[in-house]
Amino acid sequence: MEIVSDPQDMQAVALDWRKLGRRIAFVPTMGYFHDGHLSLMRYGREQGDRLVVSLFVNPAQFGPHEDLDRYPRALERDRTLAQETGVDVLYVPATTDMYPPGYQTYVTVEELSQPLCGASRPGHFRGVATVVLKLFNQVLPHLAVFGEKDYQQLVVIKRMVADLNVPVEVVGRPIVREADGLAMSSRNTYLNPEERRSALCLIKALTHARDRAAAGETEANRILAEVKQIITATPLTRLDYAMVVDPDTLQAVETIRGAARLAVAAWVGGTRLIDNMLLEVN
Amino acid sequence: MEIVSDPQDMQAVALDWRKLGRRIAFVPTMGYFHDGHLSLMRYGREQGDRLVVSLFVNPAQFGPHEDLDRYPRALERDRTLAQETGVDVLYVPATTDMYPPGYQTYVTVEELSQPLCGASRPGHFRGVATVVLKLFNQVLPHLAVFGEKDYQQLVVIKRMVADLNVPVEVVGRPIVREADGLAMSSRNTYLNPEERRSALCLIKALTHARDRAAAGETEANRILAEVKQIITATPLTRLDYAMVVDPDTLQAVETIRGAARLAVAAWVGGTRLIDNMLLEVN
Numbered sequence: 001m002e003i004v005s006d007p008q009d010m011q012a013v014a015l016d017w018r019k020l021g022r023r024i025a026f027v028p029t030m031g032y033f034h035d036g037h038l039s040l041m042r043y044g045r046e047q048g049d050r051l052v053v054s055l056f057v058n059p060a061q062f063g064p065h066e067d068l069d070r071y072p073r074a075l076e077r078d079r080t081l082a083q084e085t086g087v088d089v090l091y092v093p094a095t096t097d098m099y100p101p102g103y104q105t106y107v108t109v110e111e112l113s114q115p116l117c118g119a120s121r122p123g124h125f126r127g128v129a130t131v132v133l134k135l136f137n138q139v140l141p142h143l144a145v146f147g148e149k150d151y152q153q154l155v156v157i158k159r160m161v162a163d164l165n166v167p168v169e170v171v172g173r174p175i176v177r178e179a180d181g182l183a184m185s186s187r188n189t190y191l192n193p194e195e196r197r198s199a200l201c202l203i204k205a206l207t208h209a210r211d212r213a214a215a216g217e218t219e220a221n222r223i224l225a226e227v228k229q230i231i232t233a234t235p236l237t238r239l240d241y242a243m244v245v246d247p248d249t250l251q252a253v254e255t256i257r258g259a260a261r262l263a264v265a266a267w268v269g270g271t272r273l274i275d276n277m278l279l280e281v282n
Numbered sequence: 283m284e285i286v287s288d289p290q291d292m293q294a295v296a297l298d299w300r301k302l303g304r305r306i307a308f309v310p311t312m313g314y315f316h317d318g319h320l321s322l323m324r325y326g327r328e329q330g331d332r333l334v335v336s337l338f339v340n341p342a343q344f345g346p347h348e349d350l351d352r353y354p355r356a357l358e359r360d361r362t363l364a365q366e367t368g369v370d371v372l373y374v375p376a377t378t379d380m381y382p383p384g385y386q387t388y389v390t391v392e393e394l395s396q397p398l399c400g401a402s403r404p405g406h407f408r409g410v411a412t413v414v415l416k417l418f419n420q421v422l423p424h425l426a427v428f429g430e431k432d433y434q435q436l437v438v439i440k441r442m443v444a445d446l447n448v449p450v451e452v453v454g455r456p457i458v459r460e461a462d463g464l465a466m467s468s469r470n471t472y473l474n475p476e477e478r479r480s481a482l483c484l485i486k487a488l489t490h491a492r493d494r495a496a497a498g499e500t501e502a503n504r505i506l507a508e509v510k511q512i513i514t515a516t517p518l519t520r521l522d523y524a525m526v527v528d529p530d531t532l533q534a535v536e537t538i539r540g541a542a543r544l545a546v547a548a549w550v551g552g553t554r555l556i557d558n559m560l561l562e563v564n
Contacts, residue, residue: 011447107387130446164387
C-alpha cells in the first residue's frame, strides 16, 4: 500500500491508472476506521481494479462550535487496517493543500442541504459537497462508495454528481451496526458507558418504527410520536430531529406509500448521533 | 463534423477519445460566432487532437431583466463556420438537459465574483462557474480556451479549476478587435450605426490609459479620471464601471507596479459592453 499526501501526485497516479484501463474504486473517509469503513473498502476492493481510500478531516464541513479539534484520529492504526483490507493507496492530504490561502470555491446542493442535519448544521453539506467534488477530481474514480448512515450526505452527493455531470458512479452501502444495534460511528468513542447504554434508544426507536410500518401503519405522525417518546424517555438524551422523509427528495412524508426513510438525530450527553431506517408499508 | 446534443452522448464520445489517448481541446461559447470565437477554435485546433466547441446560451448566467431571450442566435451559420474551422464536435445541449427538473447544484467562486461585472450582475458568475464545470465534466477536455474579453470570467474559471482540482488546463487568449478597435462581441449586433460609433469610446479610453501607464503614470485614480472623462463625454453612453485591478485577485490597485488590468463596462444605448486592457508601467 502506498501513502500519498500531495493532491497533484494523487491525480497523476489516477491518470496513469486510467491510461492503463484500470477501474478505480474510491472510499472517502475522515479516518478512525471501524467496521463500517472496512465494509465500504471491501466492497470497493471487489468492484475496482484499484482501491483508493482518502483520510481527511474536512474543516469545511464542521461548524465553528463543533468537534473538529477533538475529532478522533489514529493514523497508524488506520494505516494498518487499510493495508490489511487491500487498499492500494491511502490518500492523506494536508489541510493546507486542500484549502490553500485564497481558496474560495464552494459547491452548494440547495434544497437537499436544508432539512434534517442541514437545519442543525448550517454550511455542513456545502463543506461536504465541496470536499467530495475536490476528492473526486483528485482521485478520478469510476466508482465511489459511501455508507448509508450519513443518509442525507449520500443523497446530496448523488444529486451533486447528477447535476454537475461528474463521471463517477456513487454507491450507498448498508449501515454496519455493533452487536447491540448501535450504528458504527467514529464519534461513538466520545460516549462514556452510561451514554453508550442510552445511545441504544436510537436503534430501539428505529426498529419500533420499522415494525409499525411493516404492520401497516402509514401515518408518519403516529410513528414519529412513538419514536420521539422512546428517545426522550431515555436518560441523558435530547432529540435534535426525527423525520419521515421521501428517500430521494428528503421532503417530509405524511402518509407512507411504499417506502420512506426515517432519519433521527439526538444528543446523548455531549455527543450528537445520527441514524436512519428504511420504512416499508406492505 | 458531428453535432452532439445529449450530455451523456458527449461524455461517452469524450471517454472513448481519452481511452485512445487523444488530447481534447474545448471552446465553450454561447454561439453567434465572430472572429473572436474562431480565433479560440483555431488555437484549440492546434493544441488538441480533437476539438469540441459547445454552443449553449446559459440561462443561469443571465439576470431576470437581462437579454437572455433576445441574445442573438444563428445555428446554421455557426455550424458552417465551426465545420470550416475544423471542429470535430459541435456540442449543442438543450436547456432541459442541462437543467432538468429538480436541478439544484451551484458553484460559487466567492471573492472573485464580487467586483466589476459581479457587482452589476448578481449571480452571473455563479451561473458561469456552474455551467463551465458541467461542460468540463461532459466534454472532459485536457485544455479549455477562453477569450480575454471576458477577463473576470477567465480569472473566475481559473480559480474554480485550481480550487476544485479540475484536471483541465485553462488558457486565456487575446481579445480580437474590429479594424477600428471595437472588441468583438455577439452583442455588438444590438448596436445601431450611431451607437456603433459611440462604442469606440471604450477602446479610445483603454488605449489612452495604456499609453499613460507606458509613459510612467502609476496613479490609478488619475488614469481612471481620464478614462471616465472620455467615456462620459461620448453621446449615448453611460459608464457602469472603470477599475484598475490586480490581474489575479481583481482587487482595486491604487499604484500600478509592473502590470495591472484596466476593466471597463459601459452602456451604449440599450447595450452593455465590456472591454479591458493590460496596463504596464515600465
